[in-house]
Amino acid sequence: MHFTINYTRGAHDPKGGPVKVGWLLTDVDSPVIYDPPRRVNSRDARKEHAKSASRCPAVLNLESRYFEVPCPFDLNLGFARDKDGRPVLRNLSGPASSIRGSTLGKRIMVVNETEWRFPDRPIIQLKLPYLFIADEPVYMSQLDAYMHYRRTPLPGTIFGGRFPINVWPRPLMWAFEWHDIEKPIVVKRGEPLFYCQFEFDSPERTVQMVEAQMTPELKTYIDHIGGAVNYVNQTFSLFEAAERVRPDTLITPRKS
Template sequence: MQFSVTYDRDETDPKSGPITVGWFLTSDKGGILYEAPERLTSRQTNKGHAKSASRCPAVVQMESRYFVVKSPFDLNIGFKRDDKGKPVLVNLAGGASPVRGSKLGQLLTLVNEVEWRYPDRPTVQMALPYCFIADEVLYLTQLGTFAHYRADPLPGTIFGGRFPVNIWPRPLMWAFEWHDTDKPLVLRRGEPLFYCQFEGNTPDRPIQMVEAERTPELDAYMEKLSGVVNYVNQTFSLFQAAEAIRPPSLLKPKGR
């Protein structure tokens, strides 16, 4: 069950009321696998008592700024080195895996060993089509699922990042550092994969999310940003140039 939150806006002041952020998929291929981001909420918790944590304004404020992106796949992956010492991923589910072995390499990538942050912690990446856009200053911070309990914790840590989605809309990547390679990496479809926190220039303004249209203007703008990470070391240095060529409006809520 999902719920929606609406906020009042002063139509004479575009900077009042909520900051609207749009989400969309950069590709329609297999789009049915990818659920809409959901606002983080303490569901099925005790709200009857006035002092319940579920009714604490600080908790409500915090949760209102986080959105959950769920895992689209069931995966059970192991890590090993082949007879030449090269690191490789292993599909531990074998024939019982919902994901065909031939497709696994298209979902998960083992980052080149020389690019690992730590020599004993392999880095695994999952490319995702989730993308966010806003028409005013809005920063996205991608981080781990700190409010989700797993009986079998992940054998490592998720590392994300922070960037302005209003001038740098890009598909998100799930990145994982594998601390204990003797333990499998298990992901379950429908479980939280990571959180997105949104913040604008004014910290007290709430966030409202809508599904966005992938308009020709948005596609053209993103094409100009596409792949630049392969050619420069510091993509943040390009923000000013990106802002200079950005159309005045890129967020168009999707009609139902």
């Protein structure tokens, strides 16, 4: 499939400047717990020596191309089956948990067992309100936070994904394939859940991340394309149709 998206360019060639990517939160309870996406960098690395790895241009260039989405609350999850054999999640922190079980149950779920890729590897999904948008062709890839060291590795792998945020913006999820169900999933608040990498027309350009606001036009557009996955298997086939009703501008910077 081939399609072309035309955008009106300003007087300045955008290839000479950064690519503007907007982020915002969709409707969610307690938005204050969702921290802004952070550019990945070696925050605590030593930089005194001129030949330090933390000052290497190649390292800095790589890190600058990733943004991490932090975990909004502590996770300490175990896998079990109820008396009818259905898969369920257990909050292993119990009464000491920082989040109520009822609230956790609204944000995280076990995917229907018939949709697992492997019969012995449950898939869970954590619903997140993060939305990334762009006003020129930009693809976003969701990747594992592979540069973040965990003393106790996670007992599985995350599901990645790649899609164009200029025509198909949608709230993100943290999808996890649980390989070793005998081990818990433990993620602390503030630790990165995943990385976001952005691709565009020139490798020399950088990303300028700006906080955007939910305008009526953006809300209408998201509602228009939202839920398509429930009715169509190959949603990528809908990009051309979505572009026809796309507003001229998705990013409206949030006012301070």
